[in-house]
Amino acid sequence: MSETPELTSTRPQRAVSRLSKSGAPARSRSTASDAAEPATSRLQAVLPWAVAAALTVFYAAVSIRRHAQLLTSAYDLGIYDQAVRSYSHWGLPYNSIQGPHFLVLGDHFSPVLALLAPLYWIHDSPATLLAAQGCLIAIGVVPLMKWAHRSVGLGAALVVGFGYGFSFGVANAVTFDFHEVAFAAPLLAFAAVAFGDGRLTAAVVWAAPLVFVKEDLGLTVAVLGLLVAWRGRRLLGLLTTIGGGLASALAVLVIIPAFNPLGHNTKTSKFGTSIVHQAATLLTPDIKIVTLVLLLAPTVFLAVRSPIIVLAVPTILWRFLATDQAYWGVQYHYGLVLMPIVFAAFVDVLRRRESGIRWILAASAAVTLYLVPQNGFAPAFTSTLWTTNPATAATHALLQRIPDGTTVAASNQLVPQLTDREHVTLIGRTLLSVSQPEYIVSETANLGFPLGTDGQLAWLADARNHGYVDIGSAGTVVLLHRG
Incomplete structure (x- = not known):
């Protein structure tokens, strides 16, 4: 496609020789343009x-x-x-x-x-x-x-x-x-x-x-x-x-x-x-x-x-x-x-x-x-993203109680906090009888994917019925261990 001169900022300009009043060649406007090109x-x-x-x-x-x-x-x-x-x-x-x-x-x-x-x-x-x-x-x-x-x-x-x-x-x-x-x-x-x-x-x-x-x-x-x-x-x-x-x-x-x-x-x-x-x-x-x-x-x-x-x-x-x-x-x-x-x-x-x-x-x-x-x-x-509130800090401290290299079932937003340390499954995606994790860590409020709050609470209740016991909490997050 063709380019118009008005839109091309780096188009070379033709040098035009000019004479000063003294008869010496004057600096052409193109010289400055050529110098600016590099x-x-x-x-x-x-x-x-x-x-x-x-x-x-x-x-x-x-x-x-x-x-x-x-x-x-x-x-x-x-x-x-x-x-x-x-x-x-x-x-x-x-x-x-x-x-x-x-x-x-x-x-x-x-x-x-x-x-x-x-x-x-x-x-x-x-x-x-x-x-x-x-x-x-x-x-x-x-x-x-x-x-x-x-x-x-x-x-x-x-x-x-x-x-x-x-x-x-x-x-x-x-x-x-x-x-x-x-x-x-x-x-x-x-x-x-x-x-x-x-x-x-x-x-x-x-x-x-x-x-x-x-x-x-x-x-x-x-x-x-x-x-x-x-x-x-x-x-x-x-x-x-x-x-x-x-x-x-x-x-x-x-x-x-x-x-x-x-x-x-x-x-x-x-x-x-x-x-x-x-x-x-x-x-x-x-x-x-x-x-x-x-x-x-x-x-x-x-x-x-x-x-x-x-x-x-x-x-x-x-x-x-x-x-x-x-x-x-x-x-x-x-x-x-x-x-x-x-x-x-x-x-x-x-x-x-x-x-x-x-x-x-x-x-x-x-x-x-x-x-x-x-x-x-x-x-x-905003400052919200760049400051850590006490609830978030407490949740991180709770997650640190889970030993490295173990098996964990976690809720959606807690899973990526653990994937580099443990074998992690997502609550609601793998049956508890299949995953049989050593630990369970889950939010208990304002949950969405995949079970929703009511479904997540029902899942946790079932886990407790199968022998998992609460060993810690941080705000709305609970940590369970297989008894």
Whole structure:
């Protein structure tokens, strides 16, 4: 695509020789411009990585602090912590939370998690996952800012970095445990920017590993192939589309059922019995419209004018076609893979505009700033997240009474506090007669997943009837030992 002179901040200017009144050659205006070019190039190279480093520290601090505040959960930090630990011991990714010796590949096809195993050789802890996730997501800002700076200007780079870094998709992923799609953020950012920049082979190379991140992302790779074919590389595009589609089909229909103890892919039940019926209600209820608005608002809705936005269609479709309401809104981590796509599309539109860019950037920054207090990062700007209240401290002290290396059944938000020390099962997911833990530790109030407060209390009563006795408590948390 062509670039207009107004939007290219680093375009070399032609030197014009001038004479001063004394007859000596005067300094041309291009000399200053040429001298500034190396400095601009250095800034373009360094600034995105500096922003990524700052975001990494912020993301890691927020997520690790949430973990210390007992705000993480078995689903999903506990699951992935056990899975990566299994990889670090040269085994398949098993966990004891979803069921006895449950193989994670039977839930999601995410072999990319094995890349994190070496980190556990250095520091074996759920905090390692949270820090790694922060780094992966933050790296996504690098290609976006570089492209924005190179093709539009410094202001655009800063606004895009701010918009991506504090978007709802990023914020709600960072503040909801750990998820494999953290790997998708940088891959999609580099792929989308390469496509927008006309480097079609590079776009495919960056996108191809997505098929190992999560089973649905093969569809995104397939759509990228269609875009590459549309841009003229028909063979490359066709092969990419076929490869992405086959990878998703193989993962969903063959690999996951083969590893699942039930012999089928349990996630397919989340799409009901009639896709036609789901398609008829694609944009209802209103929460789906709200999700689209929040997705596009930081780009002043201009992202829809770029072909890059088509990469978001597979993710939006499967989410809105599902019967599970958790997929429809902006909570949890489901919006993360959309953020690099949306902001790459935004840059693509900006670089082809000839006017009004300052106003667009100002509006984008204002929308992002307005939405931050409403996303998952909001607590990070209060003292609540950074101070430990007595009840939390007492709970940590109670957990320390459980010996290392024993077996424990724990409630949802206590599981990830123990996965690096004990063999932990989740109350309500494995029968007590099967797990037979030495210890039970559980919250007793304001419980949700998986049993709810009443179900949890009934489960604890049954445990006491089977010989478990209370040996300690901290606020609403009780510790039982097998008598």
